[in-house]
Amino acid sequence: MFKRLIASRSARPALAILAVVALLVALGPLLTPQDPLAQNPYALLEGPSARHWLGTDAFGRDVLSRLLAGSPVSILASLLSVAIGLVLGVVPGLLSVFLSRTFEWISLRLVDALMTLPFLVFAVAMTAMLGNGLGQAMFAVGILITPVFYRVGRAAALAVVNAEYVEAARLMGASTAFIIRRHVLAKVLPAVAVTTAAMTGACLSIVASLTFLGIGVVPPEPTWGGLLATDLTTLYERPYGPFAPGLLIVATVWAMNALADALRDLTAPPQEHWA
């Protein structure tokens, strides 16, 4: 699959960007040229220079260092949300097809209820209730993307539940767990992989939005969204300020979406063509 991805023209630039992002996540905090939290009251809002490649913020902190130091939090937070959504969505989605009608009905209503909740308002309410931390905010986002994974898992399971080989396995006395593990997961995984890639991009945007609003991250911890927010307060003095964090967010979200598209192309069943 990975070889086919590499061979895909549309996936290559996305993978290249994601490789850079992965590098930032792994090594960003080690590559910072200066202490990202060190303030300098005599170098406020400076423009780009040899010492500060991306200038300084309203506290005299090196913007490049803050951008690098904020990379892991920004990316890992979105991955955490996706992981929560994946586990809480796919498993009940599969089980809703194989377990009792009561479980199916309750899980479907729960998912319907979750879909009515507005993202930002729910995240704000959760952080107000549980405390303003990234973990709490990401938990809220993870819960809210659960319906997407639930539906993907359930749709894929419905497609195979009446297949003859599943029927045969059931007649031979195979347990539900065995059937899911042996016959259903293989069919579900491609769809889940596509959804995971797409939702990671979406979650990165949500994380950036939340940290932009000051939710989930406590100052002076740097994040891409947080940097964007502080840059907006000094837009007149540093009009180029939002460019770097904005570019990182846009490029990463685009790369995740492009990867999701490429995965879908590779895993979709061949279409029939009529002359």
Add this chain to the structure above:
Amino acid sequence: MIPTRPRPPLLALALGALLLVAGCGSSDQAAKDRVRWAFTMPTSWDPVTSRTGADINTISLAYASLTRLNQAGEPEPALAQSWTYSKDGTALTFTLRPGLRFSDDSPLDAAAVKAFLDRGKAQKDSFLKAELQGIDRVTTDGPLRLTLHLARPDYQLPYVLAGRVGAVTSPGAARDPKRLALWPVGAGPFRMIEFTPESHAYFEKNPNYWDAANIHIRRMELTNSPDPSTLVAALLSGSIDVATRIPAHKVKEARERGLTVVIAPSLNAANVSINRNKPPFNDPRVVEALRYAFDRREFVQIVTDGIGAPTHQPFPPGYFAFDPQTETRWSYDPARARALLRAAGYGPGQLSLEIAANPQTADGGAEIAQAQLVRIGIKARIRVIPPGSSSWQSEVYVAKRPQLAVDGTIGRESPVQNLLATYGPAGIMNLSGPYAAPEFLAAVERVRRTPTDDPAYKARLHEAVRIAVAQSPSDYLYSAPWIVAARSRVKHLNLLPSQVRWEGVRVE
């Protein structure tokens, strides 16, 4: 004969057009005399239940006080046209202006003032009790004269009564204090016509105001201040006319984009409030360590763009209560701070604190304090108190939950009142409340008993400031002037050190 067209439709059209033009003219006039002011909503529209000093700026739209301060900070006649002290200083007699009326058209007389002061002393949820406790009883002598009988001489009262404490409410409206907290009925420059909590309050000029001739604004629209980053844009777009407390780094932008920026002396001062009732601040060595932890020049540079001034007391340099000696007692010395922390048993990184930060100020003070605490080996985490007009007051001023809070005072009419608000047993900004050292209370008492024209007054006041700062664990950091930006059509802004006023302000 050539038939003529009937005239009436033409006439009607002409009349309609005339009315339309007249209507436009009246609407233009209304817009011309209107001021949209971005500030914060008060914690209550009733001066008795208002919880914070900053509220005076907004509640004084609807209320007039017995006295008012001039630019020098001295009391001058307002609702009261004169006052005299008895020889021993234990009775203060006010003579009111004749013909005063509240905005509900009820008479504002000596009985109404007595009813207000009695309510301030007796109402269960009154926040004026501490300031009125020195008044034993109030008596009236006719409709215009009333006497405050004091438990002990207090020459600060004419100052104190220029603020919330003297902002007289209508006795009729005060029968329903819950409604009064949402709908003010006073005798101030304006009367309320619309109020949406946490959003806006609209007022129109009150013709019953004693100084109505100096009010040139027909309609005042008070709105919650938008995000500081958008204040200049809001002014330029015309959605607001006046923004108080714009960030210092926005001054250049505001001026370059044609707005009027006024930088005027104020009593605003920021501090790190420390709670000695919570560990580790129950150890005096930790408190002393923090005396040397803060580099005030950095705060001045970052928060006020260099236009503020470092201070260790709740008064700015130049104010008559400012004590120069207090400024020389401690200096920034992180090495000494670390040594004191070691002596208290805390090595580098062994002490963790939580800093409460107010999102409404959002000036970065908490982040600077945190960075400076790191330098002396203290790990500090910032906890932003959720926004809302009263959440900071509830969490910090009333419950006194934080170990440490980055806070500030907007000042008070009387320096003694300011000292007590910051350091007194019932002071809302005294995070260590009800703690207050007896020697501080004794020093304050000496100031109260001294007439303000007595040659010893200033020395006693400075002594009280010195003792106050030394006995409190909290650290004042810097003072900042008013930075007010306005659209060019708003002229002659009236900024007193302790209040924003609207007398004399014109809209062109």
